[in-house]
């Protein structure tokens with residue numbers, strides 16, 4: 001394709017759909033975060049279409065008439081965040097022109113985009129499809145809805161309390177949970193803290209206590225990386241972890257006689273010390289472990 005050739009709108013739509021399927025497949029196989037290099041390497045029909053722009057937050061392929069993706073870096077100059085209405089408030093790029101024009105076009109056309117949010121430098125979680133639902137020219141800001149359902153609200157610039165609460169809840173599910181998962185699993189080096197299983201597709205980021213701060217992105221010290229089995233046992237309080245980092249198994253289970261999952265997967269974990277993250281700042285909070293341990297069913 002020559003540099004000035006455009007994709008037709010049908011082709012652009014097909015590429016967006018292919019991109020979502022590409023991201024879906026990665027997530028199904030346990031990917032929970034994306035490195036910059038792999039996002040730059042996405043191809044459609046043999047043509048490479050980088051998903052990030054190396055110098056700005058808005059990715060506008062020349063062959064597209066509307067934006068393909070937007071990005072907030074983990075610590076960069078982008079002053080964007082999810083606010084308590086559940087929208088990402090994405091500031092206009094400082095230079096007027098192509099960048100903002102193609103995002104305005106994405107708003108007019110209602111096309112779906114991908115939102116990449118930095119977890120740490122060069123690594124992102126992906127939320128998609130997302131939509132530009134308002135262009136707040138007075139504040140030079142686009143409002144980005146992280147969930148399809150938010151597109152059908154009344155005036156996004158003047159939402160009711162009910163709508164804001166709903167939007168906030170959606171933002172937690174769609175962005176904060178993937179961020180929490182990426183941060184916790186990375187902190188524990190892709191390893192179940194109890195049994196050392198190392199398959200991200202079989203690992204979860206478990207909350208120690210339910211995260212009650214509706215605005216806060218759940219923090220790593222309130223998380224544990226657990227395999228599916230140990231996550232379920234922890235959630236049902238059949239397995240506890242005390243503040244001295246020791247694993248406890250429910251008494252009934254300890255004395256039951258059954259197959260290898262019970263014996264090796266649960267009984268032999270009793271009394272073991274959990275594997276801690278490398279960074280001290282990522283250690284599970286002793287206060288939270290203590291609080292949660294009260295619920296453990298001895």
Ligand SMILES: [Zn+2]
Pocket residue numbers: 192193194195196197226227228229230
């Ligand atoms: Zn495990």
